[in-house]
Amino acid sequence: MITWLLLVSLFCNSAQDRNLKDDGVFRCGPQDITVKTSDHAILLTWQDDPSCMSVHDMLTYEMEVLRADKLVHYDEVAVTTDQIGSTHSWTWSPHLALECAPLALKLRSRAENRTSQWKWEHIIPAGYIHSDSPQVYPRDKVFQVGSKATFCCVLPMGQVLEKLYLSGQSSSDWNISRISNHTYVFTVDLNKASTTSCTDIICETKTADNGACAYIGYPPADRDLCCETRDFQSVECLWTVGRNTHLAIKSPTSYQLLQSNCTEGSSGRCSHKVRVDFGERNWTLTARNQLATVKLTDRADLTKRVHMFAPREVKVSSVNASNARLDWKWAMQTYDKLDIKCQLNISDGETHLVRGRNGVGLNFAVLNDLIPNWTYKVMIRCGTSEHFWKWSEWSSSVDFHTIGDVPDALDIWMHVKGSQTIITWKVPLANQSHGDIIDYEIIWAPTSERCQKSRVLHPQNSFVLSLDATKEYAVSVTASNEYGNSSPSTITIPNLNTGSVLVKSSRTPGSNGGFNLSWSASPIASCGYIVDWCPTKGPYVIDWLRVPPSETSVRIFSKNLREGVRYLLSIHGCTHGAPVLLEKIEGYVKEKLIQDGLFQTLKWEQRDMDVEVSWDPVALQDQSTFIQGYILYYRDNNSRVMNISTDNPQATSLTATNLQINSYTFTVKANTTVGQCGATSITVTLNSLTDNLINAIGITLATIFVLLCLIVILCYRNWEWIKMKVYPPIPMPVLKDKWMTSLTKQSCRPVFVEMGHHNEAELMAIPELHCKSEAPVKDCVDPGNVFSQTTMYFNKPVENLTTHSTIAPCQLPLLPPPLSSSLVKDGHLNPSFNLTSTDSLETSSIGYQPQRQERQLEEAPENPLPCVLTYIVLPQ
């Protein structure tokens, strides 16, 4: 039985084999083949021949693709026994565009080491070689920068390729080959992104040109996805947009968040309505263009990523001098239950101040420590206190102006200039005045004495006091505006006569337009230090700044500091009493060369064969740098230059020695820390010593001769007068009988003779004036002098007479000088005696009676108006 069954089976198999192998041909093959092309791909479908049903093994279909009779691709499709009878398909995307050349597809089956006949299919591009111009493929395709691309140019029938190239790219990367009679293939590395709309691939023949566009760019490169919620009802994701893909025209990047399109994705922001629950989950964004798809994922619990909306309807209420209240509202009602912290940005146009506030549902804040009479701009931003994620945007800003107040206390300082003390203060800035300053009140007084007051109008900022240098003064200054007076600022002016400690001055270099000062800490500076500075060249404006006790250095910088001007800087210790000078410093912000012509009064003097060149001391205001000394250059006619110098900055002369008789140019320069400068020159010609001697003798002789001539002329013209003086005629005495009687009648008539040629009558009239009791005349000659003259020329009795009478001393000079001697000598009054010298008078008066009479008068002081009996009245 079994044997019979095996025989039947063998018969059946042999019958089927006969069907498959009928005529020696394997009949199981493809049938109903269809070929479709789409998007540069080939889709091949077919069915099995019915004879394939008898195949018991795996059935394999072989595909071959030929282009221009050359195999370009081979593939196989395996069909299992259970798939036999169904429709099969195969797709292939050639690297070369289908339009480039006709393709031949060969398909056959293979099973049990047998193969069917090849079935042929042909793909011929539409219009192939029938166009009147070359055609380039692929067209308008997107490529990634850095990829290799292959283009082909299909030439019309009978045309020859001239040129095939990619516009804007180097030809070194090109590889052109011919794959058929009409088709050229062009492979190129795409290294540059398309900068214009597209990159052109151009094919040229002798008669026509044509080409294709290629869009070369980058895949999306977005990154750093971060998702948050603002309203607890939606998710908002932000990311960093990658570089420009250069495919915005052909294939712009599209974005999807939670499978929903993002219309504004190119800005790196997308939001989507979603229920916000506690707990972490993934938030995924997809960025896609024709080159690639990029997925970005952020895992987050959105309840911990609350990005609040900015406060809205911000208002300022209850504005006072130094505080104000700020109210606002929330865009979301859910914020009312949040623990919120806020930042208040308070700015006044120049400075920004950020202050913090927090609270549940916070919707107001009080701003303290504001400047009175000041305009502020305030804005606010907030975030959650718990699980703080990020600040909201700033709210819109609100402006407000605080109410005015009394000014701040002034910053005052003092400056002693000669006998005057200048009290100066810094004019309050707008943020210190709190209103328009009207005036300043200055009160000063020596310690524990009654004070004095004065007022000066704004904007004056100094007041000059002439204080008693032996006392210590307290000076206070207050500023006033419409709201009242500032608190007083007081400074103590030290006793300037106590002999302040001599403080040596040092020098400091300038630095970047200012001074960097440092000093040793002083224990007496209990309330810090005051550094002041003043230029030595006008305008002489003193300025100062205060340094806290903990600091011993400061940088002085001011727009008023000038280059080339010496500044005198002082460091004072601030004490509870008067400030104490600690250091004095001189310096320049920047030293500058002194201009030529510094020595305006350059003088020279020849001493033998030396020449001393001298000048006036250089004033401080003329020194734009520190002078370290002087150099005198001198050059003779032979252009030999010599010099002599001094390191003494106080020097005012230099001497050039051992010079020749020659013409010299002397140039004096100041030697400074920045170089030699201030050159001033004079040119002199030296004379020989003999010349000088001859000149001196000649001048002396000429002078003597002229003088002698003058004397002779004078003597000749005044010979009579000289003769009178040298040999005066001696008058004969005239004696009358009753001269004593006559004298008695004129009992109180001392005789005075005035110099000159007065006649007797005039001489007699003068004494009468003196005898009368007259009121004294004041404001005249010094009594001492008068007395000395009296002592010299008059006898004592006369002196006593003068003393006891009421005649003022100023009248004494009216008395003629030396008369008594001559009178005594000759018993006559002789005006010519007036010309005799005092010495001769004194000498000649020895032993004369009038001198003796002096003693007599002294013995009778009770006679206030004695008659001088010894005086002889000249005859009429």
Place this chain on the structure above:
Amino acid sequence: MKCGMAEQQQQQQHEQEEGMRSPDTPVPGGSPTGKALSLARLLQYECSRLLQLYTEHETFLSEQPTEGRRMVSLSPSLEEADPEEAVRRLHAALRQCLGLLHCAITRAEEEWGELEGDFETQRDTVRIRLEHLLHTTKHLLQTDDATLEVTPDIRCDEETDGGGGAFQLKMWTHRVLLELVHWADHAAQALHVLHTHREGTQDV
């Protein structure tokens, strides 16, 4: 916004046209033919500038031949027509040019979107100027018997613009621009002849 910009642009152009100061162009008188001639010369200059901008942008086009098969053709020849007939025929040619320009604008916006560069600005200027010239020549030649049309004379389709992708669009746009330059030149010449004929002066 865009409409507002277009109005502003038109106003500027009209102001410019009042002066009729195209480079190296003498200013004709205030007669209708003189104004039309000035307008044609301004268009001539602006079309040349438009072509220059395009070839600066698409450099490969600078090597393309500027003379080729006409996209707009007229028959019989203009040389045989009297001045008014020549202008009438040119009016028809300019309508076709306007149609081509409209197509070029539409196809470019389809292919690349609405771009805002110097070329696009100049292109809109030429379009408005061409429309203005068509209105001017219409009034110039208007009679009781015949009224000229000023609308574009070509519908946009693949046959018109060549189809075949962005590169072919560039090539075709280049041809359109060359056509514009060509017919703007002819318009200036024909209007000059007409102006001379009507006004009897050569001083233009």
